[in-house]
Amino acid sequence: MIRHLATVLGPDRRSDLRRYFMWLVAYGVLEGIAMAFLVPVLRSLFDGDTDGALRHLAVLAVLVVATCVARYQQAMRGFSLAVVTLTTLHDRLGDHLVRLPLGWFTSEKVGRVARSATTGTLTVSNVFAHLLTPVVSGVVTPATVVLAMLVLDWRLGLVLVCCAPLLYATHRWSAAWIGRSEHQRDSADARAGNRVVEFARAQKTLRAFGRDREGYAPLEAAVDARSEAGGRMLAETMPRLLAGGLAIQLCFAALVAVGVALALHDAVGPAALVALLALAARFVGPLSEAAGMSGMLRMAGNDLGRVAALLDEPPLPDTDTRAALDRRGEIAFDKVTFGYEDGDPVLRDVSLRVPPRTMTAVVGASGAGKTTLVRLIARFFDADAGSVRVGGADVRRMPVEQLMAQISLVQQDVYLFDDTLEGNIRVGRPDATDEEVREAARIGGVEEIVERLPDGLATRVGEGGASLSGGERQRVSVARAVLKRAPVVLLDEATAALDPENEKYVQRALRTLMADSTLLVIAHQLSTVVAADQIIVLDEGRVSERGTHEELLAAGGLYARFWERRRRSRGWRLVPEGTAEVTA
Numbered sequence: 341m342i343r344h345l346a347t348v349l350g351p352d353r354r355s356d357l358r359r360y361f362m363w364l365v366a367y368g369v370l371e372g373i374a375m376a377f378l379v380p381v382l383r384s385l386f387d388g389d390t391d392g393a394l395r396h397l398a399v400l401a402v403l404v405v406a407t408c409v410a411r412y413q414q415a416m417r418g419f420s421l422a423v424v425t426l427t428t429l430h431d432r433l434g435d436h437l438v439r440l441p442l443g444w445f446t447s448e449k450v451g452r453v454a455r456s457a458t459t460g461t462l463t464v465s466n467v468f469a470h471l472l473t474p475v476v477s478g479v480v481t482p483a484t485v486v487l488a489m490l491v492l493d494w495r496l497g498l499v500l501v502c503c504a505p506l507l508y509a510t511h512r513w514s515a516a517w518i519g520r521s522e523h524q525r526d527s528a529d530a531r532a533g534n535r536v537v538e539f540a541r542a543q544k545t546l547r548a549f550g551r552d553r554e555g556y557a558p559l560e561a562a563v564d565a566r567s568e569a570g571g572r573m574l575a576e577t578m579p580r581l582l583a584g585g586l587a588i589q590l591c592f593a594a595l596v597a598v599g600v601a602l603a604l605h606d607a608v609g610p611a612a613l614v615a616l617l618a619l620a621a622r623f624v625g626p627l628s629e630a631a632g633m634s635g636m637l638r639m640a641g642n643d644l645g646r647v648a649a650l651l652d653e654p655p656l657p658d659t660d661t662r663a664a665l666d667r668r669g670e671i672a673f674d675k676v677t678f679g680y681e682d683g684d685p686v687l688r689d690v691s692l693r694v695p696p697r698t699m700t701a702v703v704g705a706s707g708a709g710k711t712t713l714v715r716l717i718a719r720f721f722d723a724d725a726g727s728v729r730v731g732g733a734d735v736r737r738m739p740v741e742q743l744m745a746q747i748s749l750v751q752q753d754v755y756l757f758d759d760t761l762e763g764n765i766r767v768g769r770p771d772a773t774d775e776e777v778r779e780a781a782r783i784g785g786v787e788e789i790v791e792r793l794p795d796g797l798a799t800r801v802g803e804g805g806a807s808l809s810g811g812e813r814q815r816v817s818v819a820r821a822v823l824k825r826a827p828v829v830l831l832d833e834a835t836a837a838l839d840p841e842n843e844k845y846v847q848r849a850l851r852t853l854m855a856d857s858t859l860l861v862i863a864h865q866l867s868t869v870v871a872a873d874q875i876i877v878l879d880e881g882r883v884s885e886r887g888t889h890e891e892l893l894a895a896g897g898l899y900a901r902f903w904e905r906r907r908r909s910r911g912w913r914l915v916p917e918g919t920a921e922v923t924a
């Protein structure tokens with residue numbers, strides 16, 4: 341847990357964390373010694389030694405003051421770390437997230453990020469503010485009391501030493517269970533949360549298939565699993581917390597029994613026994629509190645572990661040295677192999693070159709690796725072997741920001757911000773003039789949408805571009821790319837763009853972009869494929885053919901075989917032989 345706390349606080353705060361723990365331990369030790377000093381005070385009082393009692397009382401007073409100072413120091417340092425966590429953890433998470441590879445951001449991971457940034461941050465600050473003190477002092481103070489007891493009366497001290505393994509084992513057992521069931525409940529929580537989002541997003545599909553009334557089985561199952569996990573956690577936690585309390589009471593009872601036995605055999609005087617039992621009674625308090633809190637600390641530890649794991653995710657290796665780009669707009673793959681899972685390559689030994697200011701269409705069966713090819717250019721992931729070059733430089737040898745300046749990415753799932761149409765196009769180049777934005781809108785075909793909207797380019801598009809169709813969203817994305825004028829444009833032709841209207845605009849934008857940029861298009865439209873300077877046919881992650889449309893037809897290979905079958909289809913998609921035909 342201390343390692344996770346250090347990760348979450350960051351290297352700049354390690355010394356603060358060390359000092360906080362030093363004061364926390366000092367507080368526990370001083371409290372234990374102060375408790376133990378009650379024994380000589382009481383003994384002196386019972387023996388009628390007033391001077392001795394006063395002397396011991398004076399030492400006790402000094403100890404109490406020292407304990408208060410330590411308590412104050414550790415509390416203030418704990419609160420300060422809690423405040424630091426609340427104020428800086430979001431920034432640390434944000435700074436880290438922008439350095440992670442784009443391919444890391446799956447919907448499950450995005451859910452994790454959201455939870456870490458909300459409940460995770462609060463929990464971590466709570467650990468410093470409220471949880472660590474009772475748990476750490478609840479261990480250190482009793483340990484000090486045990487040592488003092490050994491000095492004051494070794495026999496009773498021995499009883500406490502013998503009790504320690506029982507207390508430790510009970511604590512480990514209950515904390516492990518609580519941690520496990522909290523982890524299961526959290527996973528069930530996350531799954532239910534993801535299903536709720538999925539349910540909301542899938543409303544159109546569910547209603548189209550009449551599934552809205554009968555419910556959505558995966559969501560119901562996830563919610564049931566969550567309730568079950570929550571109930572199980574309660575059922576498993578309570579008995580274990582009680583067991584912790586019971587073990588402490590058992591130890592106390594054993595101490596009393598041994599103490600009474602010793603008194604009956606005159607091995608210890610009644611005054612000393614009362615004083616020692618008073619000490620033992622004080623010893624039970626912090627232990628019980630620690631036992632009660634340790635379950636909560638364990639649960640918080642799980643949250644803390646998740647935040648720390650997020651911060652431990654390896655960032656995309658980056659460099660500060662800008663690369664010399666002597667082949668503006670060129671894309672080259674040199675013997676590239678890449679797989680999402682070890683030992684299962686999705687791209688195998690891929691070599692290709694896309695000359696500057698040309699258009700290359702990538703075609704291939706579903707799952708052939710077309711999207712993966714494009715992702716490697718934009719460094720969603722890094723190749724396992726071989727190199728990907730943009731502008732003549734290896735994408736890993738230039739700062740991410742330099743690479744991103746070289747690339748425009750037009751994907752199928754275009755995300756629009758809850759802003760105006762103009763604001764969304766301006767994302768391509770924030771310092772563009774109004775005239776340039778309007779020109780990009782015209783080329784991308786957004787002008788035609790604008791004419792239908794009441795506020796023109798100033799119309800808000802709603803969260804994610806909800807008020808626009810899929811094809812319209814892609815046109816905005818194309819307009820962004822036109823405005824950015826990056827040397828390389830990577831475009832995944834959306835199936836939504838397959839209606840003749842969108843096709844017209846996308847084709848026009850492609851022609852404009854080609855004047856200045858290199859285009860690599862995952863092509864679904866015949867017109868794009870035929871117009872390309874080069875067609876790359878991917879088959880199971882390998883480049884199986886390359887050439888122009890005419891060359892590939894003449895070669896009579898995979899491309900030619902499917903050409904005939906797809907010719908009449910409005911969409912273009914190569915599918916493996918024997919599988920159902922895919923149409924747009």
Ligand SMILES: Nc1ncnc2c1ncn2[C@@H]1O[C@H](COP(=O)(O)OP(=O)(O)OP(=O)(O)O)[C@@H](O)[C@H]1O
Pocket residue numbers: 680681686704705706707708709710711712713
């Ligand atoms: N994030 C990922 N994690 C694991 N496997 C993935 C991931 N993305 C894609 N794959 C797998 O990699 C292979 C290639 O996928 P890719 O999306 O590159 O193919 P594609 O040719 O673009 O397919 P499609 O035309 O259907 O989009 C597929 O088997 C796919 O299941």
